[in-house]
Amino acid sequence: MEITVRGLWTMIHGMGFGALYLMACSGALVELYRRYRSPLGPEIKVDDERFLRIYLTAMAVLAWLTVLTGAYIIYPWYRAVPPPGTADLAAFPQRLLMSSPSTAALHSIGMEWKEHVAWLVPISITMAAVVFSQYRRSLRIHPELRAAVLGFVWASLLAAGIAGFFGAMLNKNAPVAGGPIIHVVQGEQK
Amino acid sequence: MSNPGTSSTPQAKLNPNGAGAAAVLAAGIGSFLVAVFAILADKVAPIKSLMNFYKPTGPLSGVTTCAIVLWLAVWALLHWRWSWRNVAVGRVTAAAFILLFLGLLLTFPPLADLF
Numbered sequence: 001m002e003i004t005v006r007g008l009w010t011m012i013h014g015m016g017f018g019a020l021y022l023m024a025c026s027g028a029l030v031e032l033y034r035r036y037r038s039p040l041g042p043e044i045k046v047d048d049e050r051f052l053r054i055y056l057t058a059m060a061v062l063a064w065l066t067v068l069t070g071a072y073i074i075y076p077w078y079r080a081v082p083p084p085g086t087a088d089l090a091a092f093p094q095r096l097l098m099s100s101p102s103t104a105a106l107h108s109i110g111m112e113w114k115e116h117v118a119w120l121v122p123i124s125i126t127m128a129a130v131v132f133s134q135y136r137r138s139l140r141i142h143p144e145l146r147a148a149v150l151g152f153v154w155a156s157l158l159a160a161g162i163a164g165f166f167g168a169m170l171n172k173n174a175p176v177a178g179g180p181i182i183h184v185v186q187g188e189q190k
Numbered sequence: 191m192s193n194p195g196t197s198s199t200p201q202a203k204l205n206p207n208g209a210g211a212a213a214v215l216a217a218g219i220g221s222f223l224v225a226v227f228a229i230l231a232d233k234v235a236p237i238k239s240l241m242n243f244y245k246p247t248g249p250l251s252g253v254t255t256c257a258i259v260l261w262l263a264v265w266a267l268l269h270w271r272w273s274w275r276n277v278a279v280g281r282v283t284a285a286a287f288i289l290l291f292l293g294l295l296l297t298f299p300p301l302a303d304l305f
Contacts, residue, residue, distance in 0.1 A: 071254065076246030109299050116228045116297040119254050120221045120290070123261060127217035131210045138205045144279040145210040148286060152217060155290050 001187065005179035009073050014167050017066040021121070022164055024059050025157040028128075031055070032150050039140040049136050056129035063122035063156070070118065077176045078111070093174035103173050110166035118163035124156035208272030211282040216268055218286030220261025221293030227253040229302050 003011070031052050035044055082092045089096040097107040128149045132139065139146045231241045231249040241252025296302055 067254075071247055071250055072244070075250065079246075079248060112299040113297055115250055116224055116253070117294065119224045119257065120293055120297075123217050123220045123224075123258075124290070127213045131213050134209055134213075135205065141205075142207050142210060142279070144283050145207055145214065148210075148214040148279075148283040151283075151287055152214070152290065155221075155294065159294065 001185040002181050002183045004177050004181055006074075006077050007175065007177045008182060009069065010171060010176045013066060013069040013074055014164070014171065017062050017069065018160065018164050018167065021059060021062045021066060022157070022160050024055070024062065025153065025160065028052075028056060028059060028153055029150065029157070032132075032146070032153065036137070036139045036146050041140065044137050053129075053133050053136070056125065056132050060122065060126045060129045063125045063160075066160075067118050067122055071115070074176055075115065077178070078170075091178045093170070093176055096174045097170070106166070106170055106173055110170055114163045114166040114170075117159045120159040121156045121163070124152040124159070128153050128156075206274060206276045207279045208275045208277050209269055211277045211279045212268035212272045213265060214279075214286045215282050216261055216265035218289035218293075219264050220257060222289040222296075223257040223260050223293075224254065225293045225296035225302070227257050228297060229305055232302065233305060 035041065035048070035052075077093075079094045080092050082089060082095055086092070089099055094107055094111070097103045097111075131145060131149050135142060135145060139149070227241070230237045231253050232238070238249050241249040241256070243255055244251035
């Protein structure tokens with residue numbers, strides 16, 4: 001079993017940071033909704049509050065890692081320009097997608113949307129993490145702030161979902177691959 | 191911004207909502223700026239070349255860097271102005287959600303292409 005360096009980075013970006021962020025969203029939404037909806041709710045333990053603060057901060061770190069690896073490591077490989085006369089476009093995903101009318105929209109809509117909308121995720125979740133860290137249980141007496149934090153986490157889930165969906169579609173039709181090969185496991189030949 | 195519509199409990203007065211409102215509004219502005227810079231870089235050739243901060247990534251590097259830097263600057267400024275007071279957080283939140291919604295919409299290429 002082997003994987004190319006570019007394929008590995010794409011996996012780290014999408015299945016590592018991105019997918020982990022998407023999964024983490026539901027936990028944050030449930031906790032923020034359940035525990036902070038009413039000033040008369042049950043007592044919140046200090047440990048639980050610390051956990052949610054660390055959880056949201058970790059989500060913000062994941063979101064930044066996702067967009068930064070996407071924009072500065074994978075995207076340059078995606079948009080690489082082939083030398084004139086190149087017939088095999090497998091190593092040039094953007095050009096490969098644009099070479100066929102059936103896949104061109106994956107770049108012109110999918111990638112163009114994904115590359116920008118993804119940046120709303122770290123902005124939203126960084127705000128949510130900072131506001132939660134600052135107010136903690138007093139979010140219960142600031143319902144508008146609590147609603148804003150919840151709303152922005154929902155928006156980050158939507159934006160991350162859009163980016164993730166198109167990321168998967170792009171990778172299915174024109175994977176970013178190439179570079180040195182890493183041999184993961186040597187199988188037995190029969 | 192003045193106080194109408196803010197929480198008036200003693201706890202709310204001890205822990206004013208200004209810092210939170212500043213963060214929320216700045217996030218809305220930051221989200222909107224991503225879309226605005228993306229449209230400008232797509233439609234105006236000189237801006238497109240100006241946004242080419244890091245050649246392998248192309249104009250996306252400038253678009254996102256400018257939006258992030260401005261977002262943080264706006265956040266710092268609003269925090270400095272509001273952090274010790276209560277503001278009309280309902281209105282601030284509404285404005286932030288509108289900007290966030292516009293940011294989501296305007297990053298969608300078929301809508302961005304209308305400009």
